[in-house]
Amino acid sequence: MPDDAAYPRLRVEPLEVSIGLRKQACDAIKRAITEMDIYRHPGEIRLDERQLSHDLGVSRTPIREALSVLEQEGFVRTMPRRGVTVVRKTKREVVEMIAVWAALESMAARLAAPRVAAAEVAALRALVDAFDDDPSGHISEYSHANMQFHKAIIRMGGIALMASLTENLFIHMRAVRAVTMTQDNRAQRSIADHRDIIAALAAHDADRAERLVREHTMGLAAHVEKFGDFLDAPVLADEKRRMDA
Amino acid sequence: MPDDAAYPRLRVEPLEVSIGLRKQACDAIKRAITEMDIYRHPGEIRLDERQLSHDLGVSRTPIREALSVLEQEGFVRTMPRRGVTVVRKTKREVVEMIAVWAALESMAARLAAPRVAAAEVAALRALVDAFDDDPSGHISEYSHANMQFHKAIIRMGGIALMASLTENLFIHMRAVRAVTMTQDNRAQRSIADHRDIIAALAAHDADRAERLVREHTMGLAAHVEKFGDFLDAPVLADEKRRMDA
DNA sequence: GCCAGCCATCTGGCATGCCAGATACAATAT
DNA sequence: ATATTGTATCTGGCATGCCAGATGGCTGGC
Numbered sequence: 099m100p101d102d103a104a105y106p107r108l109r110v111e112p113l114e115v116s117i118g119l120r121k122q123a124c125d126a127i128k129r130a131i132t133e134m135d136i137y138r139h140p141g142e143i144r145l146d147e148r149q150l151s152h153d154l155g156v157s158r159t160p161i162r163e164a165l166s167v168l169e170q171e172g173f174v175r176t177m178p179r180r181g182v183t184v185v186r187k188t189k190r191e192v193v194e195m196i197a198v199w200a201a202l203e204s205m206a207a208r209l210a211a212p213r214v215a216a217a218e219v220a221a222l223r224a225l226v227d228a229f230d231d232d233p234s235g236h237i238s239e240y241s242h243a244n245m246q247f248h249k250a251i252i253r254m255g256g257i258a259l260m261a262s263l264t265e266n267l268f269i270h271m272r273a274v275r276a277v278t279m280t281q282d283n284r285a286q287r288s289i290a291d292h293r294d295i296i297a298a299l300a301a302h303d304a305d306r307a308e309r310l311v312r313e314h315t316m317g318l319a320a321h322v323e324k325f326g327d328f329l330d331a332p333v334l335a336d337e338k339r340r341m342d343a
Numbered sequence: 344m345p346d347d348a349a350y351p352r353l354r355v356e357p358l359e360v361s362i363g364l365r366k367q368a369c370d371a372i373k374r375a376i377t378e379m380d381i382y383r384h385p386g387e388i389r390l391d392e393r394q395l396s397h398d399l400g401v402s403r404t405p406i407r408e409a410l411s412v413l414e415q416e417g418f419v420r421t422m423p424r425r426g427v428t429v430v431r432k433t434k435r436e437v438v439e440m441i442a443v444w445a446a447l448e449s450m451a452a453r454l455a456a457p458r459v460a461a462a463e464v465a466a467l468r469a470l471v472d473a474f475d476d477d478p479s480g481h482i483s484e485y486s487h488a489n490m491q492f493h494k495a496i497i498r499m500g501g502i503a504l505m506a507s508l509t510e511n512l513f514i515h516m517r518a519v520r521a522v523t524m525t526q527d528n529r530a531q532r533s534i535a536d537h538r539d540i541i542a543a544l545a546a547h548d549a550d551r552a553e554r555l556v557r558e559h560t561m562g563l564a565a566h567v568e569k570f571g572d573f574l575d576a577p578v579l580a581d582e583k584r585r586m587d588a
Numbered sequence: 589g590c591c592a593g594c595c596a597t598c599t600g601g602c603a604t605g606c607c608a609g610a611t612a613c614a615a616t617a618t
Numbered sequence: 619a620t621a622t623t624g625t626a627t628c629t630g631g632c633a634t635g636c637c638a639g640a641t642g643g644c645t646g647g648c
Binding site: 191195202204206209263 | 363408411412415436439442443449454504505557
Binding site for chain 2: 601602603604608609610611
């Protein structure tokens, strides 16, 4: 088995054997859920195994497994013999997600501070400098850059598990962010906070970086706590009837 | 529909319709994995859908769904057409889990400190006073009480999401804890740390409680980083052969 | 007109069967 | 004897079918 053979060998990837229908279905459904602004939709959003299996062109089995995964990730909820519905996070749940996020990212910042490289600082700065103190009108782009900023800090912490844990948290909050961002000049204040965080990281000040990240994110939690009632509000005809029963 | 009827009504639960074979299978397999000390076992531990379905007396479908859940929770790993195996966490992964745990519990301590009740402090004290500075010989019981202590702090933080996230982390570390606990007098030092943490909580000192919890848990992380090589060690015949290929 | 009870139908849970990828072993050629 | 290749078999992926619980509308009795 000469790996340094005289004649060249084709360099091919191990090839991903179609990646499995389960994961494909899972991704497809997750994207569909993410793209639909679930907090605008009034009634409960139901998913039908048979419908999905027909639309995606596969049998019910991979669909069921995909839904099972999505249920664990908190995107859907299945009531036995009653159907599968897209979950709408309550205000309470959103606040909790933000608190968890704050805990993880602040720890990541603490771990990153002592050994952050100049290039990483520059990358962070680029993310905030792109919006020169005026993110109004570019809310969508800024929201994306904002997420990239926080993801970058978590990555810099060096704990891969944090990245995978926060992945779904960010997806869940996508819809929430879009709303809160426009309220109370949060976007502009956010930029100022980010600059402070970058400064603390550049100075390798772990305590300060940790505190700033925590206060910044917990500030969002407090904001949602105050103004996030729209999350619980959409108790409309269909759901109200069920609550009365 | 008089809900204040004169004659008393039986107060019965909505009844869990057999809880579903999927969850039952999931719990059964998870418990089996947890109870087996996977780090003592040398070779890779394989699970066979058909074998499990026969042993548990159900068909393969609920087994597959259960395994799918367990895979997401990080207990097993399934290689397409190659089989399902129990995962053995690497040292790196264990250290990361501890770091995440530290992040969450320290945040929980911070949130709990300002509003912790005397009764809760007493409950914590009871957990550490049960082992009067001498946990030697009661390692198993102390390990359990230790876990209860940390779970209690997380619960006191009031973020339910933290409790559910750390649930699986603690299960994963069960086997690791049993080993590290006996090394380096960690158990006794642990008790001292716990007393300090309780004092900080009782004094409603959020900053101090946060720091003590974080340093205590990150200390475990550092310890595993130093002495946890046994986690990666068991690369035996079967796996070695595969690595060479 | 109203309400209870019945039934058509919808929906997910589970069982089963087939298929293709992967592996191990043996047979064969060199 | 060794390397290669053919094959039996193991294992998970997927499709399909049946079943029971849940729902909602319809009908008959009051």
